[in-house]
Structures are given as structure tokens and as C-alpha cells.
């Protein structure tokens with residue numbers, strides 16, 4: 317690896333997009349090239365500054381309602397249109413189709429993995445995002461408050477960890493039902509992205525290794541330990557979700 | 567009566583990503599009312615089509631619709647505002663951000679400066695920076711949204727960061743002198 321090549325791949329490496337072999341070459345080059353090491357440092361500082369000072373704008377609460385109202389309007393049965401009107405509609409439709417058509421191809425049929433449970437979990441995650449009242453029942457950034465609260469409500473004891481040193485802020489927890497299972501959702505936040513950590517009883521799962529997948533555009537990390545199954549769901553960076561899940565491992 | 571199941575599916579697959587969509591639209595259009603308009607319009611477009619496809623790339627698909635709608639809206643806006651050149655509107659500083667450096671005199675100086683620097687990036691770099699740094703999406707997802715090869719995503723991110731680093735150093739130096 318030389319400096320020219322290094323500059324081409326440095327950003328992809330920082331973004332966790334490169335394979336292990338190339339990453340090893342990069343490490344080797346950084347160890348012996350102060351100029352490239354300095355650039356790496358600048359990129360790190362840039363990312364910290366962006367994440368500290370560039371807001372992730374959140375959709376105003378009224379926007380969702382406005383969208384649903386307009387969808388309601390457009391889907392009302394229209395009176396049978398006159399011929400020219402129908403043509404106009406077709407033309408309008410075609411222009412939208414052209415705008416959307418470019419990307420429609422990438423929406424490929426690929427059902428979620430076998431477990432319909434996962435579908436339910438994603439639905440619960442989404443519902444909690446769109447209805448903040450539903451997000452958290454016990455509000456606390458202290459695991460010593462959240463844990464006892466859970467103990468009074470459920471007959472199992474999921475891990476609740478303080479990961480604030482790693483940038484994951486505990487927000488609280490809520491009880492949830494996924495299918496007919498009693499679950500608990502422990503809610504964390506990192507950089508304005510919410511993470512729902514679901515836990516539920518599964519006696520036949522003594523242990524299951526950490527697995528990562530994508531579900532409806534969200535990242536999902538699953539594992540099991542001591543008769544409990546866990547699923548962490550978020551739209552946070554995938555490498556961070558993996559880190560979060562690893563920090564939760566026994 | 568329309569199909570309530572379709573609406574429920576729309577909510578769970580498309581509207582699930584409303585915050586991500588709004589954030590992208592806010593950075594692309596540069597102001598709140600325009601972001602609002604663009605996202606509403608994009609949702610209407612998406613609602614008509616989302617049901618004819620299904621799968622797990624719903625987010626990238628929806629984000630692409632939002633992105634295209636934003637650029638349509640900016641072009642439309644430009645048509646009514648001819649004294650501003652196309653390039654200025656699409657590739658320049660969004661209207662609401664133009665005064666940001668002055669507003670930076672206050673206590674949020676750093677935040678305002680960083681925002682102005684991002685807003686000042688040409689749109690092709692701004693969008694990949696927002697998708698990567700704020701939405702934390704993978705190159706593959708960004709490639710699908712922006713509709714360019716992954717190699718292009720890579721080079722735009724690299725160039726975008728070079729530009730950002732430079733403008734942030736420049737404005738930072740000016741501020742201190």
C-alpha cells in the first residue's frame with residue numbers, strides 16, 4: 317500500500333466498508349507513514365465535530381398526521397372521470413412513474429428470515445418511534461432504577477447495562493407484547509437514533525451466538541443467553557449496533 | 567373506502583423511516599417548509615407505488631423517492647425565481663442557511679458554523695455526507711438512494727470530506743483571527 321492508494325481507500329476504511337485483508341494493509345501503512353496517520357486523525361476530528369454539531373432534524377409531529385390525511389383524501393373513490401380527464405391522470409401517473417421507476421428495481425422481493433417474531437419486533441420498534449408515549453413507561457437513565465422497576469413487572473431479569481461511557485444513553489424501558497409473548501423493551505439512544513433492546517423468555521435457548529441482519533431498513537442484532545432471547549433494533553450505523561450488542565453479551 | 571391493510575403496510579414499511587426522510591429533505595432543501603412539502607409529496611408518490619413491490623429495501627427505495635422529490639421541488643422553485651441561477655439554487659447554499667455565519671455570533675457559534683459549512687457543500691457531496699454521517703447508512707444503501715455506483719459514493723464522500731475539512735478550517739481560522 318502506498319500513499320496514493322491509501323488516500324483512495326482511507327474513507328471507506330473509516331466507514332467500515334473494507335474487507336479484513338485490505339484493513340490489515342492499511343494498519344501496516346499507518347504504522348509507518350505519519351502523513352497518512354495525520355489525515356486519519358483529521359477525519360476522526362471531522363466526524364466528531366459533525367456528530368456533535370450537525371443536527372439530525374426530526375420530523376415535526378404534525379407532519380405524519382398531514383401525510384396520512386392527504387393519503388386518505390387521495391384514496392377516496394373519485395367519480396368516473398371524463399375521457400380527457402382520464403388521459404390527464406394517466407399522463408400524471410406516467411411522469412411520477414418515471415421519477416420513481418428509476419429506483420423501483422432495487423426493491424427486491426426478499427422476505428424477512430423465517431421467524432415471524434422478527435416482523436413483530438420491527439413493528440413494535442416502529443410503533444415506539446412514531447408514538448413517543450409508547451416509547452418508555454419508566455423514564456430513567458439509571459440502570460439501578462430501571463432494573464427494580466422491571467423486577468416488579470416481569471418474572472425474568474434481562475441485562476440492563478450502563479453504556480454511557482460508550483455513548484449509549486439509557487432512556488428507560490417499557491413492557492411489550494410480541495405475538496403472545498411477554499417482552500420487555502429497554503430503550504437506549506445514540507446520536508438521536510433510538511435503539512430498542514427487546515428481551516423475552518425462551519427456555520430452550522440456553523445460548524445463541526450474536527447474529528446481525530437487516531429487517532425493513534433497520535439493523536437487527538439477535539442473541540440468546542440463559543433462557544432469554546434478545547433483539548436490538550435501530551437505524552444506527554451497523555458497526556455501532558454490533559458494538560452495542562457485543563457490550564450486552566455476558 | 568380504501569384498503570386499510572394497505573395503509574397499515576405503508577405505515578410500517580415506509581412511514582417507519584419518516585425521521586430519516588425528513589432529515590434528508592431538510593438538508594437538501596435548506597428550510598423547514600420546503601422539507602415539509604417535499605416529504606408530503608414524496609409520501610403521496612410512494613403510497614401509489616409501494617404496494618406493487620415488496621421486500622427489505624423499502625427504506626432505500628423511499629429515501630430515493632424523497633431525494634428525487636426534493637430536487638424536483640428545487641427545480642420548480644427555481645422556475646419561479648429566475649434571477650437565481652439553477653446552479654446557485656441546486657448546488658449553492660440553501661436560503662435559510664445563508665445568514666447562518668452571522669447568527670453564529672451567539673452561543674451556538676460552533677453548531678451554526680458546522681451547519682453553514684455543510685449547507686455550503688454542493689448538493690452531490692452534501693447528500694452523501696448527510697446519508698453517511700447523520701443517517702449512518704452503508705455505501706450500498708447510499709448507492710441505491712443516489713443511484714450511482716458504490717465507487718462513486720466512495721469518491722464523493724472522500725471529496726465531500728476534503729471540502730468540509732477545508733471550509734471548516736477556513737471559517738474556524740477567520741473566526742479566531
Ligand SMILES: [Zn+2]
Pocket residue numbers: 318319322345349351352353
Ligand atoms: Zn502514507
